[in-house]
Amino acid sequence: MIMLDDHRTLAVIAPCDSLVVSMTAGKEQAQVRKTDYSIQTEWMLAVRDDRDRRAFAQLFDHFAPRLKGVVARSGAPPAQVEDIVQDVMLTVWRKAHQFDPERAQVSSWIYQIARNRQIDILRRERRPIPEEIARQEDTTPDASQVLALEQETEKLRQALSQLKPAQREMVEKAYLGELSHTDIQAETGLPLGTIKSRIRLGLERLRHELKTIGTP
Amino acid sequence: MTGITHHIPDNLLIAYAAGTLPNPFALVVAAHVSLCDDCRARLAAHEAAGGAIIEQSAPQEVSASLRDRVLDALDAPFEMPAPQPRHGVYPGPVMEALKGHPPKWKPIGMGNRQCIIDHGAEGSVRLLWIAPGQAVPDHGHNGLELTLVLQGAFADETGRFGPGDLEVADADLEHTPIAAEGAPCICLAATDAALKFNSFLPRMLQPLFRI
Numbered sequence: 001m002i003m004l005d006d007h008r009t010l011a012v013i014a015p016c017d018s019l020v021v022s023m024t025a026g027k028e029q030a031q032v033r034k035t036d037y038s039i040q041t042e043w044m045l046a047v048r049d050d051r052d053r054r055a056f057a058q059l060f061d062h063f064a065p066r067l068k069g070v071v072a073r074s075g076a077p078p079a080q081v082e083d084i085v086q087d088v089m090l091t092v093w094r095k096a097h098q099f100d101p102e103r104a105q106v107s108s109w110i111y112q113i114a115r116n117r118q119i120d121i122l123r124r125e126r127r128p129i130p131e132e133i134a135r136q137e138d139t140t141p142d143a144s145q146v147l148a149l150e151q152e153t154e155k156l157r158q159a160l161s162q163l164k165p166a167q168r169e170m171v172e173k174a175y176l177g178e179l180s181h182t183d184i185q186a187e188t189g190l191p192l193g194t195i196k197s198r199i200r201l202g203l204e205r206l207r208h209e210l211k212t213i214g215t216p
Numbered sequence: 217m218t219g220i221t222h223h224i225p226d227n228l229l230i231a232y233a234a235g236t237l238p239n240p241f242a243l244v245v246a247a248h249v250s251l252c253d254d255c256r257a258r259l260a261a262h263e264a265a266g267g268a269i270i271e272q273s274a275p276q277e278v279s280a281s282l283r284d285r286v287l288d289a290l291d292a293p294f295e296m297p298a299p300q301p302r303h304g305v306y307p308g309p310v311m312e313a314l315k316g317h318p319p320k321w322k323p324i325g326m327g328n329r330q331c332i333i334d335h336g337a338e339g340s341v342r343l344l345w346i347a348p349g350q351a352v353p354d355h356g357h358n359g360l361e362l363t364l365v366l367q368g369a370f371a372d373e374t375g376r377f378g379p380g381d382l383e384v385a386d387a388d389l390e391h392t393p394i395a396a397e398g399a400p401c402i403c404l405a406a407t408d409a410a411l412k413f414n415s416f417l418p419r420m421l422q423p424l425f426r427i
């Protein structure tokens with residue numbers, strides 16, 4: 001996000017022509033089109049594409065206090081909690097080029113980084129991670145796919161808040177690392193299938209692009 | 217990879233996402249996800265649930281110095297070691313565990329071979345090379361056992377497992393996997409049972425003692 005002097009907000013979604021805001025003069029200001037991406041996605045894209053420090057500070061202010069609670073809950077010694085949060089947020093900055101809003105929301109991506117870093121730091125061993133599918137850095141994101149994934153994630157959040165307290169407790173324990181694989185009930189009551197099919201579409205698009213690039 | 221019919225069960229995917237799955241199993245999960253877009257998408261869906269929980273969790277005040285430390289470190293030089301790429305039938309995370317070198321096989325009798333990648337208190341993980349038509353050695357059966365096919369195929373009482381397929385077996389499953397005819401069957405196998413070393417036994421006796 002770039003805040004302009006006169007308080008117009010210009011959302012910068014760099015390579016996507018259809019969404020780049022065109023600045024208009026005078027009265028039409030009010031109709032300046034703003035993207036419908038969530039604010040976290042806009043911050044993250046500004047960090048990824050423009051190395052925007054102000055956007056990164058916004059991400060920090062939003063996620064660091066939440067991460068602090070989550071990291072403390074999943075067994076890190078109190079003295080190390082802030083060190084882990086620091087490491088996670090720096091990794092977000094350093095690995096920003098890997099962020100792909102067609103396949104992951106900012107919060108999912110940060111969850112993944114937080115789990116990896118926490119294990120690497122606390123257990124001093126590298127957690128095995130799957131091969132990365134490299135995003136083509138110069139391709140434009142499919143805005144409809146990004147928005148659809150955001151909508152599915154919103155539905156997931158609502159479903160999460162509608163779980164009965166006992167069930168919610170179990171789901172939180174499972175995802176925050178308080179249950180072993182033998183104790184996890186796979187039935188979470190969360191609508192993950194719809195999200196999965198969205199992510200799958202993003203993956204297929206990516207694979208298709210890689211194939212097209214790979215063939216001369 | 218297409219044609220995969222045996223996937224990772226949700227409890228293992230969630231435990232992997234949450235970081236509680238012991239490392240030998242985590243390696244098998246990471247290897248399967250490298251080969252299977254369906255499980256990659258399912259894992260990402262579980263990570264979306266994890267992200268939603270972070271999003272909804274109560275913020276805790278962080279110290280002002282933490283914010284300064286992070287913002288001051290943005291320009292600090294850093295190294296991101298490049299992950300090991302896939303090599304032949306071995307997915308990236310397996311090559312990472314092998315530190316970039318192809319497996320060093322050791323004979324285990326009956327023309328079969330193994331390469332132990334890691335063993336410790338949490339269990340063990342190894343590569344198995346099984347000659348066509350041979351029984352896949354039982355790799356210790358006290359608890360959970362994951363077997364991911366990387367090349368060739370094996371079949372047992374529960375079905376046929378080809379490249380990319382994952383067999384999940386617990387202590388209750390009595391099975392005798394046999395490598396299919398054709399290419400040798402190469403598997404990545406993890407177990408939480410203690411690893412037995414039988415290398416001092418005469419090779420002929422090994423099949424009796426199992427390995």
Ligand SMILES: [Zn+2]
Pocket residue numbers: 220222223224248252253254255256
């Ligand atoms: Zn799968």
